[in-house]
Amino acid sequence: MTLPWTEKYRPKSFGEVVNQEEAKHKLASWICGKFRAPREFCSRWAKLRDREVLDAKAVLLAGPPGIGKTTLVHALAREINYELIELNASDVRSAERLRQVVGRGLKEAPLFGHEGKLVLFDEVDGLHVREDLGGLETIIEIIESARVPIVMTANNPYDPKFRPLRDMSLLVSLRRLSEDEIVELLRRICASEGAKCEEEALRSIARSSLGDLRAAVNDLQMLLSGRRVLVVDDIKRVGERNPQLSMFEILDRVYRARWFDGARAVSFNPSFDWEQYLMWALESIPVVYRDVEASSEALDRLSKADVIIGRIKRAQEWELLPYALELALGGVSQVRSKPRLPPFIRYGFPQRLLILARTKEARRRRDALVEYIAQGVHASKSLVKSELIYVLSALAKRNPQIVERLRKALNMSAVDLKELLP
Numbered sequence: 001m002t003l004p005w006t007e008k009y010r011p012k013s014f015g016e017v018v019n020q021e022e023a024k025h026k027l028a029s030w031i032c033g034k035f036r037a038p039r040e041f042c043s044r045w046a047k048l049r050d051r052e053v054l055d056a057k058a059v060l061l062a063g064p065p066g067i068g069k070t071t072l073v074h075a076l077a078r079e080i081n082y083e084l085i086e087l088n089a090s091d092v093r094s095a096e097r098l099r100q101v102v103g104r105g106l107k108e109a110p111l112f113g114h115e116g117k118l119v120l121f122d123e124v125d126g127l128h129v130r131e132d133l134g135g136l137e138t139i140i141e142i143i144e145s146a147r148v149p150i151v152m153t154a155n156n157p158y159d160p161k162f163r164p165l166r167d168m169s170l171l172v173s174l175r176r177l178s179e180d181e182i183v184e185l186l187r188r189i190c191a192s193e194g195a196k197c198e199e200e201a202l203r204s205i206a207r208s209s210l211g212d213l214r215a216a217v218n219d220l221q222m223l224l225s226g227r228r229v230l231v232v233d234d235i236k237r238v239g240e241r242n243p244q245l246s247m248f249e250i251l252d253r254v255y256r257a258r259w260f261d262g263a264r265a266v267s268f269n270p271s272f273d274w275e276q277y278l279m280w281a282l283e284s285i286p287v288v289y290r291d292v293e294a295s296s297e298a299l300d301r302l303s304k305a306d307v308i309i310g311r312i313k314r315a316q317e318w319e320l321l322p323y324a325l326e327l328a329l330g331g332v333s334q335v336r337s338k339p340r341l342p343p344f345i346r347y348g349f350p351q352r353l354l355i356l357a358r359t360k361e362a363r364r365r366r367d368a369l370v371e372y373i374a375q376g377v378h379a380s381k382s383l384v385k386s387e388l389i390y391v392l393s394a395l396a397k398r399n400p401q402i403v404e405r406l407r408k409a410l411n412m413s414a415v416d417l418k419e420l421l422p
């Protein structure tokens with residue numbers, strides 16, 4: 001299995017995490033002020049002595065996706081030599097399970113060679129208020145009573161439901177990365193992969209990532225899969241009309257969405273092109289799900305979406321589009337026997353588009369022939385295309401003179417006609 005580059009190039013130490021200096025100082029000051037940590041680490045990073053920092057019971061790392069929140073906590077655990085107990089929203093969904101996992105993790109002594117334990121509640125905003133209220137309360141309970149460092153991450157900590165968590169935590173905001181910083185990191189990855197990447201290509205990836213380094217690195221890996229050269233035109237191929245989310249990102253979000261709404265939400269992105277999406281989805285479903293049951297369920301929903309779209313196009317009933325999209329996005333994403341997905345999925349460019357591009361010239365010539373014949377024999381083009389042309393072709397194989405007669409009748413050159421008959 002290919003290692004996702006986001007893992008391969010994930011910074012291992014505090015120093016390697018790019019451009020989050022303020023966050024690093026705050027986080028380190030909190031850890032060093034309250035827990036045991038190596039002296040060199042603290043003297044380098046822990047400079048703050050404010051009450052705000054030292055009084056906080058936990059840390060809430062906040063910021064948009066893909067800018068290093070999870071990475072920073074992993075690097076911290078490594079720097080201070082703590083064992084990391086990591087929980088995500090699905091563990092937190094039931095209060096019971098949460099208590100079990102944390103309880104068990106904290107009761108046992110840290111793994112051999114570790115100084116202590118650090119708890120990470122990753123993506124606490126993945127909690128759904130109604131059904132996970134227990135989860136949120138349990139986190140608060142754990143923070144109140146725990147004697148180990150607890151760090152949480154969230155994209156949007158200002159959601160009112162986090163109020164109590166925010167009040168007891170030190171809020172550390174991470175910055176969105178700039179285009180230049182992202183280009184710089186992408187350039188380094190290209191170099192270490194031995195790939196030749198056009199500067200302008202990297203810039204274009206960076207621009208459409210909107211500061212999300214994970215997205216940028218994923219795009220780069222997809223674009224470079226199976227090749228060692230990257231030019232601007234390659235990017236146009238996958239994302240020309242999608243300045244915000246590339247098709248890779250859209251598919252990834254749909255397949256990995258934990259909830260129906262998450263998958264449905266990609267259609268609100270201004271760059272979402274549903275016609276393209278349907279084509280990519282059709283080809284990627286069996287590759288991604290690899291399971292007959294799951295694939296057939298997803299394909300069935302896609303086919304129902306297609307039926308609706310057929311009707312929309314025939315009758316111009318555009319108000320039906322949302323229903324088609326629900327099926328094509330949420331329906332494809334949430335299948336019953338959804339298998340575990342690999343961390344990195346290689347989405348292939350739809351064969352249909354490639355074939356159409358490759359056969360464009362041949363199709364154009366065949367259409368011209370169809371037109372000739374249709375006029376010559378006074379039949380409809382679709383009849384010629386679906387039947388007559390094959391009959392003629394079969395006849396011509398048996399009796400080459402027919403080609404000659406047909407050619408004269410149609411007033412065409414001999415070479416053309418022979419080539420054009422299927």
Ligand SMILES: Nc1ncnc2c1ncn2[C@@H]1O[C@H](COP(=O)(O)OP(=O)(O)OP(=O)(O)O)[C@@H](O)[C@H]1O
Nearest residue numbers: 006009010017018065066067068069070071213214
């Ligand atoms: N500041 C950074 N410096 C270097 N690499 C980074 C940085 N931010 C992100 N990365 C790269 O992007 C990948 C994703 O980062 P990370 O998982 O930390 O994002 P996140 O902020 O936790 O996002 P999310 O909110 O989606 O969980 C990392 O594996 C790393 O390769």
Ligand SMILES: [Mg+2]
Nearest residue numbers: 069070122153
């Ligand atoms: Mg994260």
